[in-house]
Every structure is written in C-alpha cells, then in structure tokens.
Amino acid sequence: MRKENSTNSINEQFLFQVCELNSAIAMISGRWKSQIVYSISQGNNRFHLLRKELPNISEQVLGRQLKELETHAILVKQEIPETVPVGVEYILTNKGLDLIPILESLCNWGKTYAEGKEISVCSIS
Amino acid sequence: MRKENSTNSINEQFLFQVCELNSAIAMISGRWKSQIVYSISQGNNRFHLLRKELPNISEQVLGRQLKELETHAILVKQEIPETVPVGVEYILTNKGLDLIPILESLCNWGKTYAEGKEISVCSIS
DNA sequence: GCAATAACGAACAAAATTGTGAGCCTTATT
C-alpha cells in the first residue's frame, strides 16, 4: 500500500524525526479515528455499538480504523469469553486514555472559536 | 477540488457536526501544518525561514499549507512596510496561539510512549 | 430453510492530498 521511497513518505519520516508532534498527529488524524477513540472512552466499546454511533461508516472502514488504532497501541482487542459467536471488546490502553484529555482540549478549542470568540492578532510584536 | 457530494465529504460534514473535535483535527492534520504552526511560534515567521526549517518542502506546498492555515484563521499574513520587494510576515492569531499548548501536550504524549513508557490495559472494567 | 446478528477480510474504485516543473515580479548585486 505504501511506497517506501516516495517523496511523500520520505517527508513523513522527516517530520516524524523533527518532532513527536508529527507522529502523534499522524496517529489521530484519519477520517473517523479520534471520534472512535472518544466513543470507546464513553463506553461504546463494541463493533456494533460503534456502528450505531457512526451510522455512515462501512464495516470495512470501521475495521480498518480499529486495526490502525490497535497498531499504534491506542487500543487493544479483547475477546469476551463464553460468547458464541465470540464477541469482541475494544479497550483503550493507558496510551489511549492519556489521549482523551488532549482530545477534549482540542474539542474545546474548536468550540470556543466556532461559537464566535473574537479572532485577532496581538500586534505588540 | 472537493466534490461537494462525495460520500467522503458527506462523512466529513457529519463528523464536524458530531463534535468540534473532528473539525479541530481536520484543521491541524495535513503533512506540514502543525510543524509550520509550531515553527512560526518559535519565530520562524517568514517564508524563507520556514523553507530553511523544512528543507524538503517545495514552495508550492508551503504556500498552499500557509494559505489553508490562514483560511482557518490560525494565522494571518502581514506585509512588512517599507520593504522592497515587499516582505511578508506570518503571525499567529489568538486562535493559533491557543493551539500551541495543545500541540505541546500532543508532543509530550508522543514522546512519552516513544521513549518506552509501558503500554498496558487497566483490566478492572 | 431463510434471515439476522456480530465481526470482520480481500480486491477494487473513487476521491483527496501531496509533490513536480515551470513561470512571474521586483530590486540589488556581480
């Protein structure tokens, strides 16, 4: 899927080395990702619950995003024992949980300015 | 460039309405964007300074990202008076400045786990 | 027997992002 030596991925690697900020953002950007993380933190930790929360997502896309979040160790998949067919729960790791307050501040930042807080420049430079 | 009625952009709109979190992330994701914002906050607020900081970026791409950040009111362009040819400074708005501490926490979050902090799940659920 | 639920995977297609090559304007310097 990824070309190892495209300028695009070379640049991506370069940024990852400049600062972890860039890899952090790469982990949480992606169409549904941060919303999925947030929904799981709210208790929607099953495949079908997430589908209900995100009615427009297709199953393939949801599965793909979950797998990527798992790759980045933001969540883990756990089979629920004694269920047939076997049910699966998605659990945030401590890494994923640490992300929640940051997502909340991003959310508040967005809200503040969407609700009309004045945007200006501080001209004393 | 954007198709108004693609599923992709419908889904994007849907997420924007679910929570400002998603629009916030949309504003800062994009190959060089958060690094540019951070660099400007560190004083690299001219086109050519940013090029020095990001040696692999092309002028076209830098210009495009700056314009998008301007569209989202994260920064503004200001001509420096009395310069010939006219110089341009990029200044973070208060919206952009408010973003900096959030970017810093994201950066720390990334660093913490990249440096090997143990990742685990809290099994008391 | 047929549909539904839960949880995906593979292959492919559509759309979006990112990068490339070239060009433009003005002034100062060599």
Added chain:
DNA sequence: AATAAGGCTCACAATTTTGTTCGTTATTGC
C-alpha cells in the same frame, strides 16, 4: 547581462486515503 533573494501561482502527476462490493464464520429466531 546574468543571477539571486523573496514570495508566490498554475496545471498536472504521483501517492495515499476513503469508500464499495462481495464473501466468510457461527448461532439464534421465525
């Protein structure tokens, strides 16, 4: 006269992300 600095823009190509279609496993309900 040619080149460089500073700051861009356009059209197009390459790459990546996102979405679609179909198929799978196993069990319960009608």
